[in-house]
Amino acid sequence: MQADNTQAFQLLKEILLTEDRDKIQVLEAELETLKLSLRDKEALIATLEPAIADLLSKKISDSKSEMANALAPVMGAAIKRQISEAKETIIDALYPVIGSTIRKAVAEAMKNLAKTVNEKIDQAMSFRLFRKKVQAKISGLSAAEILLNESLPFQLHDIFYIHKETGILLAHFQPDTQSIQANEELLSGMLTAIRAFSKSAFETETERDLNVIEYDDLHIYLEDGRYAYLAVVISGIAPPEFYKHIHLLENRCHQEFTTELRGFSGDVTPFSKAPGIMSEALGFTTDASVPTTNPHFGRYVVYLLFLALISFAVYFLWPNESTPPAVTDTSTESVRFNEHKFRTYIKKFYPQLTAQLNSVQIVLHDNLIFLEGSVPSESDALSIAKAAAQVSGNTVIVDHLDYHSAIQNYVRKISVYFKKNSAVIDSAYSDLLKQLAGHLTKADFSLLTVYGFSDFTGAPDANMKISKKRAENVRRFLVANGVQADKIVTTGFGSYGTETDISSMDGLASKRCVTFEVK
Amino acid sequence: MAVIKKKICLLGSFGVGKTSLIRRFVLNSFEESYLTTIGVNISRKRVSDSNETEYDFLIWDIEGHEKFSQAIQNYYAGSAGAILTADLTRPDSLTHLSSILTRFKTINPEASLVFCATKSDLVDVSAGVQKTYTDWAKDNKLPYFITSAKENNNVEESFIALAGLL
């Protein structure tokens, strides 16, 4: 079965990438046309300026994203001066967003492809299990990512609150009560299985969790919690704020139901108030018959416009004096990337980023270099991308260079183990914890939760006590090393469950630990 | 009285008749459309035990116990119970079941278990073919049933027995 899956994904990857390549060729051709029309700098300035002014006036730069903040002033200033002179700056500002543009094109291709893919899958016996169109899309799987979908408008269909371990549906919220009730229990179970599957299947590649699943025309967005997760079914493109609300909603549900979730044994009655919380949190009126409209729709159109503008700007990235313009060359010759040179370059110009390179993958595809992985901050992503572009003289796509969750990933991997009956932090961990404290003081996070655990020998309340104490001691250590005290909370779990890898240490010892989660 | 939802796993080697058991038990609500690439099929059925507790069973039909992958481990997680199956026509399926049981127990030490020897219609039960199987069940202190999905023998009984153990 495992072999089948690998094959299946391989084949799917191939199918997708083939189309992807075609699409990129089309894109390149378009860019070539654009490039010609853009040679006339006067005309270009005339074309771009009103659009930019419009965008700025609509306060696109208000978006919390570092990218937008950086881009708007740079673009504005640059165009007012001479565009050619400001090229470097524009490139700097644009790196993080190029991925989105390409992905948008890819998204379109993927959509058109869906039919073909499914047909192929139906034919291939090795795909027999794929055939019902549950297309799990694993982030980090390939550069062919659907980030955007052009089927406007955005609509929220369902929110499922699902118990993580069992896949049992705890609560279901539907803003539009007219919708047909599918077999929600089975859907919840299958989502959970898909998550479990993707976790294990891609464990060796990247440490990313599945966060979007495509199901027919719907996107199922998954917001992970400690005991339960939200599966949010939407169509169209959600405004960026929407995801923030979903994130907050998960926190809220977690807080509301912590006790019930911890002791969950199949009784879902306590969760009957969850839909109300969801409705309230997302600002739906109590009158459920009011159709769902998207309050951000107008804003979203602006966002699309913005992307369109970016695709103009992409032009600047291709013709680089030091290299033949990749745009005009539609041959299939692949770009070569000298990794050694790249590393040397980083070492020389960005020595502080050398360590980050381990978590960055370089994927070459046709004339493009894709960077994937995670780094601590957006500016690091930008620096690495810039270095890659310098070294290769080629376009670099910052696709999935995830900087938001870098600290989350980092923190998730840390465990501190304790001796039996002891809550004293072993000196072997002080470097690790100091390093953690160092990262935390620099990172942008709202809350660090320190979870304490014990092994399952001994009395439960003694276990609970010592697990709490372990967490508390670690918290104290972090605070002593500069982490803001009010940003750390502790929880003791006694011997109840751990998230540590039991296979790597002897069973009991691995349970006496402290783990972390950052939000 | 609230309905209690429970995750139940069907455990056993390839081809022993897990899917057929579930098909027989769940009948009308069998969801073939959920056969997926990921090796799990989930079905659902209400069951009441003798004390009239209403259970909502979410039955995980898991393929590929042969390779104890991380995925299988994740699928086992959170099960309140399991039905263990071995094929009366294939003694090797019983040997294999022992190792499956061990793995399952490391993940769900508290889960309730029932053993089903399957395909009784294919063997001569009067000749005592099932003895190795029932002995195995006794050794492992498991309630057991000699079942046939084809002839609808003891299928529902197995699930109800499991409900009674939860």
Ligand SMILES: Nc1nc2c(ncn2[C@@H]2O[C@H](COP(=O)(O)OP(=O)(O)O)[C@@H](O)[C@H]2O)c(=O)[nH]1
């Ligand atoms: N005669 C007979 N055949 C059965 C019975 N249960 C399953 N089978 C057959 O055994 C094969 C495997 O069954 P299946 O349910 O797919 O096994 P699974 O791999 O454990 O899910 C199929 O050909 C079934 O028709 C049974 O009770 N009697």
Ligand SMILES: [Mg+2]
């Ligand atoms: Mg089967």
